[in-house]
Amino acid sequence: MIRINELGFTYPGGTRALDGISLEVPEGSFMAIMGANGSGKSTLLKHLNGLLIAGTGKVTVAGMEVSRKSFDDVNRVAGFVFQDPNDQIFAPTVRDDICYGPRNLGLPEAEVSRRLELAAAQVAITDLLDRPIHHLSYGQKKRLSIAGVLAMEPRMLVLDEPTASLDPMGEKRLMRLLHELNRGGMTVVMATHDVDLVPLYARQVCLLRAGRVAVAGGLREVFSDQELIERCHLRLPRIAYLFDMFPELTELPLTVGMARRKLEELLERGELGPAAGLLASGLGPAAGLLEREGDLA
Ligand SMILES: Nc1ncnc2c1ncn2[C@@H]1O[C@H](COP(=O)(O)OP(=O)(O)O)[C@@H](O)[C@H]1O
Ligand SMILES: [Mg+2]
Missing domain, CATH: 3.40.50.300 (P-loop containing nucleotide triphosphate hydrolases)
Structure with a gap:
């Protein structure tokens, strides 16, 4: 185009x-x-x-x-x-x-x-x-x-x-x-x-x-x-910075939806501790809300 x-x-x-x-x-x-x-x-x-x-x-x-x-x-x-x-x-x-x-x-x-x-x-x-x-x-x-x-x-x-x-x-x-x-x-x-x-x-x-x-x-x-x-005077999306606390994550999530999916996947594989479980359960409703609003890409 x-x-x-x-x-x-x-x-x-x-x-x-x-x-x-x-x-x-x-x-x-x-x-x-x-x-x-x-x-x-x-x-x-x-x-x-x-x-x-x-x-x-x-x-x-x-x-x-x-x-x-x-x-x-x-x-x-x-x-x-x-x-x-x-x-x-x-x-x-x-x-x-x-x-x-x-x-x-x-x-x-x-x-x-x-x-x-x-x-x-x-x-x-x-x-x-x-x-x-x-x-x-x-x-x-x-x-x-x-x-x-x-x-x-x-x-x-x-x-x-x-x-x-x-x-x-x-x-x-x-x-x-x-x-x-x-x-x-x-x-x-x-x-x-x-x-x-x-x-x-x-x-x-x-x-x-x-x-x-x-x-x-x-x-x-x-x-x-x-x-x-x-x-370039920009920053990563806010959610990405939250994931600094999981140094084992090589790929930072860019949206709440991506963050939740990533955490759930790692939890299933038993690769993250209980704190991640808590975060994932908190991100569930947030992602639901955001997915209705956006997070569509
Ligand atoms: N009409 C104009 N006349 C002269 N310089 C301009 C004009 N418009 C923009 N510039 C200059 O061109 C550069 C790029 O501007 P611009 O394309 O507006 O950037 P952005 O949209 O990324 O803020 C800047 O240095 C700006 O000062
Ligand atoms: Mg401009």
Whole structure:
């Protein structure tokens, strides 16, 4: 779906934001782009739909090289959700905002309505369609900005720190929506530095450091190098640190669900003492709760 070759980008003013990024994202992936503030996440994402054009190197999306010429075609494939919904929504009402894109495509009004209803239902704002957008809460604006993108029926969603500033419920709702869309075949690429959230949902991670890929790959692979993670100003998921008390564990769990399964397996083999049994029984209900909420990857 995405192929990035040796992408380099320098902002006017001289900041070298991306310095030779190569990355592939297969169709159907759920990839988290991680890294400290200023590591280049937003700059990278903006190259995926032509908001920025490669300074050096090449970005290909769904077989199309991203350029000014291909901007419209690339945008039909890659829906971009800005970090701040205020940068994205602009029509007077929720309804107008969702309909804007499909109307702009010249679609018949029946198709515009179909997409409006579907997108509004997907993000659960059907009851808000007649609201003026300046009466919406931040979380509602966020959902609206996603509905506007979904109404364009893209094959890929690119989201810049989508959970930033959402309350825990809003975060859970949003991540579940992304999970469902991904299960339906949508490629999802999101920038975030929420290390506790990523293992619950993402299956691939690309870790950026000073405009370069520090490591990219599966969850396990990326989170296995604690030193590297910390050099990138991140940390392991909290649950992993709890497992420092079991030095015999070589592979740290990244979610509560993984932790429980790991402990149960070791207990069955008689490889851990009674403390582990207590921990496993405590993690049971926690994992049950989290599995309902996430921990789906
Ligand atoms: N519009 C801009 N003009 C100049 N420099 C920028 C601009 N946007 C970002 N930068 C710089 O580019 C680097 C990467 O920024 P960014 O992609 O926003 O990182 P992240 O999203 O990971 O926080 C930073 O050094 C940042 O200061
Ligand atoms: Mg950013």
